[in-house]
Amino acid sequence: xxxxxxxxxxxxxxxxxxxxxxxxxxxxxxxxxxxxxxxxxxxxxxxxxxxxxxxxxxxxxxxxxxxxxxxxxxxxxxxxxxxxxxxxxxxxxxxxxxxxxxxxxxxxxxxxxxxxxxxxxxxxxxxxxxxxxxxxxxxxxxxxxxxxxxxxxxxxxxxxxxxxxxxxxxxxxxxxxxxxxxxxxxxxxxxxxxxxxxxxxxxxxxxxxxxxxxxxxxxxxxxxxxxxxxxxxxxxx
Numbered sequence: 001x002x003x004x005x006x007x008x009x010x011x012x013x014x015x016x017x018x019x020x021x022x023x024x025x026x027x028x029x030x031x032x033x034x035x036x037x038x039x040x041x042x043x044x045x046x047x048x049x050x051x052x053x054x055x056x057x058x059x060x061x062x063x064x065x066x067x068x069x070x071x072x073x074x075x076x077x078x079x080x081x082x083x084x085x086x087x088x089x090x091x092x093x094x095x096x097x098x099x100x101x102x103x104x105x106x107x108x109x110x111x112x113x114x115x116x117x118x119x120x121x122x123x124x125x126x127x128x129x130x131x132x133x134x135x136x137x138x139x140x141x142x143x144x145x146x147x148x149x150x151x152x153x154x155x156x157x158x159x160x161x162x163x164x165x166x167x168x169x170x171x172x173x174x175x176x177x178x179x180x181x182x183x184x185x186x187x188x189x190x191x192x193x194x195x196x197x198x199x200x201x202x203x204x205x206x207x208x209x210x211x212x213x214x215x216x217x218x219x220x221x222x223x224x225x226x227x228x229x230x231x232x233x234x235x236x237x
Contacts, residue, residue, distance in 0.1 A: 011054025025228035123206035
């Protein structure tokens with residue numbers, strides 16, 4: 001079984017400048033994903049590949065043992081470039097340079113590092129046991145439920161629930177989930193179908209049993225730093 005683990009880290013973040021290599025509790029942010037990739041990938045002899053357009057990110061990854069000669073193309077280094085397209089280009093490069101075809105691709109998002117090796121192991125079991133599944137992504141239970149307390153504008157111009165049902169309490173409504181952007185498993189067939197979204201007709205989920213969120217705003221980084229520095233996480237990375 002051939003496994004490729006991808007790390008996509010574009011330079012020039014506007015929300016949190018330099019976030020991919022910004023220190024988090026004394027370690028560059030990208031370091032957490034690299035170390036998790038190394039621990040999870042070791043039993044599979046997985047290849048780990050970096051996609052970046054930034055030399056500082058490349059040098060930081062090299063300090064953790066990830067040496068990359070791949071240069072992300074300019075058209076994939078913009079704010080509008082799609083993540084799936086970026087991963088696929090890295091997969092094709094890896095297959096060409098290593099002379100192999102991957103069975104699975106695992107993408108670890110640098111900005112959502114609160115995942116454990118155990119999370120990845122359990123998630124991989126789920127997708128491995130369903131040969132029809134194209135991909136799997138990590139989620140948490142959502143704080144808001146579209147059946148109960150999320151609204152959108154209706155054709156009438158007034159506002160109503162996104163989904164309707166006869167529910168008296170939020171707890172009685174069907175469970176819904178937030179995609180926490182931490183990790184994604186793909187079967188190789190996913191890319192062969194030229195899909196543009198991670199949500200397909202044959203997607204699976206892995207429900208995180210602990211806190212997980214991505215870093216989008218500067219306050220997110222401050223909050224995550226507080227959790228690390230004060231030992232507030234109830235799990236070990």
